[in-house]
Amino acid sequence: MSGIRAGLASTPYLNSIDGPALLATAPFFIFAIVMMVMPTVALLVTAFVDKQGALTLANFVAIATPEVADAFMASAKISGATAVLGTLFGLILALTVGRGMASQKVKAAVMTFCGVASHFSGIPLAFAFIATLGRLGLVTIVLRNTFGIDIYAAGFDLASFSGLALTYLFFQVPIALTIIMPAIERLSTQTREAAEILGATTTQYWRFVGLPILWPTILGSLALLFANAFGGIATAYALTGTAVNVIPILLYAQIRGDVLHNEQLGAVLALLMVLVMTVAISLYLMLRVHAERWLK
Amino acid sequence: MKLVLRYSPWTIFAIAALFFLMPLFSTAEFSFSIRRGVYSLEAYESVFLDPEFAASFGYSLIIAVLTIIFGTIIVVPMAYYVRLRLQWLRHAVEIFVMLPMVVPPIVLVFGYLRLFSSSSVLPLANSSTGASILLICGCTTLSLPYLYRTIDTGLQTIDVQTLTEAADILGARPFATIRLVIFPNILPSVMAGAFLTFAVVMGEFVIASLLTRPAFGTYVQKVGVSKAYEPAALTILSFAITWGALAMMNVMTRFSRRAG
Numbered sequence: 433m434s435g436i437r438a439g440l441a442s443t444p445y446l447n448s449i450d451g452p453a454l455l456a457t458a459p460f461f462i463f464a465i466v467m468m469v470m471p472t473v474a475l476l477v478t479a480f481v482d483k484q485g486a487l488t489l490a491n492f493v494a495i496a497t498p499e500v501a502d503a504f505m506a507s508a509k510i511s512g513a514t515a516v517l518g519t520l521f522g523l524i525l526a527l528t529v530g531r532g533m534a535s536q537k538v539k540a541a542v543m544t545f546c547g548v549a550s551h552f553s554g555i556p557l558a559f560a561f562i563a564t565l566g567r568l569g570l571v572t573i574v575l576r577n578t579f580g581i582d583i584y585a586a587g588f589d590l591a592s593f594s595g596l597a598l599t600y601l602f603f604q605v606p607i608a609l610t611i612i613m614p615a616i617e618r619l620s621t622q623t624r625e626a627a628e629i630l631g632a633t634t635t636q637y638w639r640f641v642g643l644p645i646l647w648p649t650i651l652g653s654l655a656l657l658f659a660n661a662f663g664g665i666a667t668a669y670a671l672t673g674t675a676v677n678v679i680p681i682l683l684y685a686q687i688r689g690d691v692l693h694n695e696q697l698g699a700v701l702a703l704l705m706v707l708v709m710t711v712a713i714s715l716y717l718m719l720r721v722h723a724e725r726w727l728k
Numbered sequence: 729m730k731l732v733l734r735y736s737p738w739t740i741f742a743i744a745a746l747f748f749l750m751p752l753f754s755t756a757e758f759s760f761s762i763r764r765g766v767y768s769l770e771a772y773e774s775v776f777l778d779p780e781f782a783a784s785f786g787y788s789l790i791i792a793v794l795t796i797i798f799g800t801i802i803v804v805p806m807a808y809y810v811r812l813r814l815q816w817l818r819h820a821v822e823i824f825v826m827l828p829m830v831v832p833p834i835v836l837v838f839g840y841l842r843l844f845s846s847s848s849v850l851p852l853a854n855s856s857t858g859a860s861i862l863l864i865c866g867c868t869t870l871s872l873p874y875l876y877r878t879i880d881t882g883l884q885t886i887d888v889q890t891l892t893e894a895a896d897i898l899g900a901r902p903f904a905t906i907r908l909v910i911f912p913n914i915l916p917s918v919m920a921g922a923f924l925t926f927a928v929v930m931g932e933f934v935i936a937s938l939l940t941r942p943a944f945g946t947y948v949q950k951v952g953v954s955k956a957y958e959p960a961a962l963t964i965l966s967f968a969i970t971w972g973a974l975a976m977m978n979v980m981t982r983f984s985r986r987a988g
Contacts, residue, residue, distance in 0.1 A: 448813050452902035456805030457814065463802050464824040467865045471839025472831055478842060525744055532737025548967075548974050549748060551924075554931050555949050556966035559959045560751040563758040570754035602751065605744075663832030666933040666945075670952060680834045687838055687938055699842070702835040709830045717826075 472706065478699035491696045500682070500701065507662055507679040510593065514600040515657035519650060521601065522608025529609075530616040543613065546606035553603045558670035561599045565590050591672040599671055600661055607660065608653045615649040615723060652719035659712035663705065679705055752967065759960035771957040775965070778958075784947035788936075791860070791943065792929035795867040796922045799875045802868075804918065805903075807876065808910050811883045812892060825876045828869050833934045836866055841938065859939040866935040871925035878924070882917025882984055883910075916984035920977045927973035931966060 449457075482488045529542050564571050567584060575581045589595055619642055627637045665680035674681055679701065686698040760767040762774075775781050810817050828836075840862050844852040852858030891913065895905040911918070936943035948966065952959040 448816075453809050453814060456809045456902070456906070457817065460802045460806035460821075461824075463865070463868070464827070467840075468824065468827050468831065468836070468869055471836060471843050474843045475835065475839050521744075524740060528737045528740045528744075533741065538741070544974075544978065545748065547978070548971050551927055551931075551974065552967060552970050554933055555945065555952060556931070556963040557751075559948075559952055559963040560755045560967075563960050563963070564751045564754035570757055571750060602748065659829070663834070665832075665834055666949075670949060680832065683834055683838065684934070684938070687834075687841065695842075698838065702838050705835055706831055709832065713826070713830050 475699045475702045478696055479703050482696065483694075491694075491700045494694070495697050495700045495704075499677075503677050503679045503682045504704075506593075506677055510596060510600065510668075510676070510678060511658045511661035513597050514604045514661050515654045517597070518601055518604030518608045518657045519612075519653045521605045522612050522653060523646075523650065525605065525609050526612040526616045530613055531619075539613075543610070546610050549606040550603050550610060553664065554666035555670040557599060557602060558667050561590060561595070561602070561671065565595065565598070591675050593676055596668055596671055596676050599667060600664075604657050604661065608657060611653045611656065612646075612649055615646055619645055648719045648723035652716050652723060655712045655716040655719065659709045659716065662712065663709055752964075755960045755963050755967075759957060759964050762957040771961040772965075775951075775958050775961050780942075780947060784942050784944045787942050788930055788932075788944035791863055791867060791941075792926045794864050795871065795929050796925050798864060799868045799871055799925060800879075800918055800922070803872070803875050803879050804911060804914070805906050807879050807883055808888065808906055811880070811888050821876070825873050828872055833866065833870060833932075834938075836869060837862075837935045837938045840866065853939065856941075859941055863936055863939055863941050863943070866939075867925075867929045867932060870932065870935075871921075871928050874924045874928070875921040878917045878921035878981075879914060882914035882920075885917075885984065886910075886913045914984070916980045920980035920984065923973045923977040923980065927970050930969050930973075 479491055480487060480489070482490060525542075529539050533539075561569075563569055565583070565588075566572065567590075569590075572583060575583060590599075623641055623645075624637060627641050632640070663680065665678075665684055668676060668678055669681055669684065674685065683698060683701050683705070686695075686701065759771050760769070762768060762771045806821070810821055831839075841853055844850055844858070844862060846854045852862050888910070891909050892905055895909045900908065930944055932943065933945035933949060935941075937946045937949070948959070948962045951962060
């Protein structure tokens with residue numbers, strides 16, 4: 433901090449800004465401040481004032497209702513579950529494709545598909561799963577008519593927690609795979625051979641070589657997937673309506689129709705979301721720095 | 729675990745492929761089944777003949793193009809100067825570019841509605857043109873991480889310093905340098921970011937919905953509530969758009985690497 437101030441005092445920084453440089457960089461910073469920072473600050477202010485505009489903490493007390501607590505639990509559960517399962521399946525698939533199959537063509541195809549699938553979320557994804565595992569979905573019908581397995585009679589419902597989690601995995605697993613694959617590639621065969629020559633068993637190899645290299649990536653993937661699921665709304669909205677009442681859906685309903693009957697409470701909800709996501713994304717960024725130490 | 733990984737990678741791969749391809753296959757099958765007993769393209773016909781489809785698709789197309797142009801204008805000159813001689817600004821830029829990851833679209837649009845409401849100095853949310861401008865700003869924010877990353881990578885592959893000096897010696901003014909020298913050199917990278925932005929904007933739902941804009945995303949949601957087979961057709965179409973945009977992005981990325 434003092435370094436920055438000293439720098440500004442002797443002005444080599446400010447000297448590097450002439451007319452054209454200012455004209456070139458100002459639009460970006462003006463946009464970022466007006467369209468990204470100020471809207472968030474406006475919500476921050478709203479969360480800390482009452483309807484008359486006086487400073488208060490009452491909104492944070494008023495928000496602690498069972499409805500909001502349930503929504504937070506639902507959000508945490510769906511984000512946590514899909515982050516853990518997404519990372520686990522992503523890891524298994526990365527090991528399978530990156531090491532087990534050892535086919536560059538398959539790997540390239542898988543990574544390309546991951547790029548598409550990780551961007552294919554929202555409402556169309558919900559429709560795709562309704563056509564697959566909805567009450568009249570292809571897989572539901574085939575399982576019932578051909579195999580005699582009625583998944584809905586067995587308690588499955590696409591418009592419930594398990595259905596939503598399954599749908600989220602369609603983009604969570606590819607994101608995890610995209611993050612974990614480079615780390616798997618770093619676990620080169622040399623490290624494995626070196627460990628074997630030194631007499632390490634497979635368990636020892638993973639315990640002392642594999643996992644120490646992989647764990648920052650695995651934890652980073654968990655944090656990123658958690659944030660990703662926590663902020664998303666469209667998939668859940670199209671799939672369950674308001675059956676699974678996650679935080680973004682509650683906030684959406686509040687903005688549309690003032691469900692909480694108080695705009696200030698909406699602002700508190702929004703802030704809490706930003707807070708959770710900031711923690712998750714910061715963790716992800718820190719772990720990524722940690723993971724990249726292994727990159728040459 | 730060891731047994732599974734050693735001996736049956738193809739089994740795991742097949743299960744995963746089934747999970748990822750079944751939804752696409754089922755949706756395609758469903759979209760062709762509007763008539764009992766025969767496969768037909770009638771659901772697609774019904775979608776394409778819906779005037780609201782053309783209107784919303786066209787609207788989102790315009791929003792996407794404007795977002796790409798606006799995003800390019802604010803990012804390219806900034807990223808160029810940061811690489812050229814304002815390196816000390818890089819940290820600030822990186823933090824701003826990360827913001828869309830921690831401020832989800834639902835919070836962003838809520839902030840817009842508060843900040844630009846009818847009682848504010850700039851009541852953009854009040855008119856439809858104003859709301860469209862807010863939508864463009866929202867979409868620009870969402871695509872900023874991608875756009876900045878691809879453009880900055882593009883700048884990394886060219887020799888910004890030398891090109892600038894050469895243009896300078898030939899008498900080019902700074903903005904002519906950006907427009908005539910830098911921009912053409914990083915065009916493949918800009919295009920890569922543009923295609924990703926395109927995919928993001930065409931699929932955007934939350935911001936458009938809360939600003940009550942007639943965008944493609946809100947149209948798809950509306951059809952999903954009222955019809956059965958058309959949503960499946962729209963899903964296939966959306967997947968094709970995402971696939972096409974990302975394929976083009978990959979082509980552009982490869983192209984920019986070769987150029988660099």
